[in-house]
Amino acid sequence: MKNKLTNEELQNALSRFTLEGEIKSCSPYGSGHINDTFLVEAGRNYILQRINSEIFTKPRELMENVDLVCRFMTEEIKKQGGNPERESLQIIKTKDGSLYYEDEKKNFFRMYLYITDCKAFDLVEKPEHFYESAYAFGHFQKLLSNFPAEKLHETIPHFHDSPQRFQHFLKAVEEDKYDRKKDCEEEIQFFLSHEKDLSYALALLKKGELPLRVSHNDTKLNNVLFDANTEKALCIIDLDTVMPGLSIFDFGDAIRFGANTGAEDEEDLSKISLSLPLFSLYTKGFLEACGSSLWEKEILSLPEGAKIMTLECGMRFLTDYLQGDSYFHVKRPGHNLDRARTQIALVKDMEKKWTEMKEEVRNYLQINQTKR
Ligand code: ADP
Numbered sequence: 625m626k627n628k629l630t631n632e633e634l635q636n637a638l639s640r641f642t643l644e645g646e647i648k649s650c651s652p653y654g655s656g657h658i659n660d661t662f663l664v665e666a667g668r669n670y671i672l673q674r675i676n677s678e679i680f681t682k683p684r685e686l687m688e689n690v691d692l693v694c695r696f697m698t699e700e701i702k703k704q705g706g707n708p709e710r711e712s713l714q715i716i717k718t719k720d721g722s723l724y725y726e727d728e729k730k731n732f733f734r735m736y737l738y739i740t741d742c743k744a745f746d747l748v749e750k751p752e753h754f755y756e757s758a759y760a761f762g763h764f765q766k767l768l769s770n771f772p773a774e775k776l777h778e779t780i781p782h783f784h785d786s787p788q789r790f791q792h793f794l795k796a797v798e799e800d801k802y803d804r805k806k807d808c809e810e811e812i813q814f815f816l817s818h819e820k821d822l823s824y825a826l827a828l829l830k831k832g833e834l835p836l837r838v839s840h841n842d843t844k845l846n847n848v849l850f851d852a853n854t855e856k857a858l859c860i861i862d863l864d865t866v867m868p869g870l871s872i873f874d875f876g877d878a879i880r881f882g883a884n885t886g887a888e889d890e891e892d893l894s895k896i897s898l899s900l901p902l903f904s905l906y907t908k909g910f911l912e913a914c915g916s917s918l919w920e921k922e923i924l925s926l927p928e929g930a931k932i933m934t935l936e937c938g939m940r941f942l943t944d945y946l947q948g949d950s951y952f953h954v955k956r957p958g959h960n961l962d963r964a965r966t967q968i969a970l971v972k973d974m975e976k977k978w979t980e981m982k983e984e985v986r987n988y989l990q991i992n993q994t995k996r
Pocket residue numbers: 653654655656657658659660661671713736737738739740744846847849861862863
């Protein structure tokens with residue numbers, strides 16, 4: 625696991641960027657699982673992040689991608705008469721014009737303008753927020769269809785290659801380096817019995833029945849910022865994994881996180897279920913924004929996207945638990961095991977509600993057939 629940053633390292637990193645006014649404070653911020661995020665208060669506010677370079681092993685390529693996407697989004701927003709400083713991430717370059725700063729210990733830092741008067745949600749507080757986020761991610765998906773995919777580096781190869789993730793999971797079980805297998809036999813069995821489900825989407829991709837698109841790949845609710853006043857979705861953030869992927873996975877990952885009636889790390893599993901109203905609402909928002917450019921098979925496979933993303937994420941949490949919690953930030957012992965358990969409970973509930981989930985997307989197609 626990456627070492628904790630010292631104050632000295634933070635101050636040194638801060639001094640490398642051109643900021644307005646004097647720095648008043650720099651403190652940990654947000655609830656992301658991957659990067660170290662700090663809010664910097666100065667003449668205006670900024671977000672400083674140490675990029676997790678154990679996960680993103682090519683920070684230069686990663687930042688080139690983020691820069692490309694930010695510039696593309698900025699142009700699109702300008703065309704639509706919006707405000708790019710609030711509606712898109714804006715990179716603050718270092719004093720020598722670089723997209724990031726690398727210190728002597730190989731810590732990689734980047735800086736964004738802080739988007740003021742906005743909030744991120746770890747749970748859906750109002751259904752309208754979820755609809756908003758669906759429309760925003762759908763719109764993002766549609767915009768990216770005009771994005772020059774060939775210019776993108778693959779930041780994490782095989783990111784949503786669920787069958788490959790299954791193999792990594794098997795290896796972690798077999799090695800059991802931390803002697804934790806004994807605590808999670810039932811959970812392991814659950815994933816072993818779901819191996820088949822994991823290959824559905826990539827098999828269709830191979831056959832040409834689902835297209836490869838440029839996608840966000842990490843569409844959880846707290847990767848959307850909302851305007852605190854209007855409560856409208858304002859800005860898509862966390863662009864580290866924008867790369868070729870499947871639209872049904874962007875849809876699915878958002879359902880996994882936001883249509884869950886409990887938190888991703890809830891310990892009381894009786895609180896975990898799939899909210900069908902939220903599933904419907906997200907389907908509506910997402911398809912209103914990008915449905916006209918999706919293939920029929922993509923729309924019909926949205927429920928599978930949700931199930932696979934939940935299975936995959938649960939398996940990743942369990943793998944990380946077995947491997948000593950080296951990937952996802954954890955705040956308590958057993959945190960990753962708790963997360964794996966919520967994902968299992970959610971998959972089980974999806975299986976109960978499968979007919980309704982499939983019906984929802986079929987209904988959308990029927991209603992919109994004439995328009996397509
Ligand atoms: P991670 O990859 O660790 O999830 P994110 O880039 O998603 O990191 O950032 C973590 C959190 O920081 C977000 O959920 C959001 O609350 C906040 N955040 C990130 N960038 C900004 C920004 N430019 N303005 C305001 N808040 C931000």
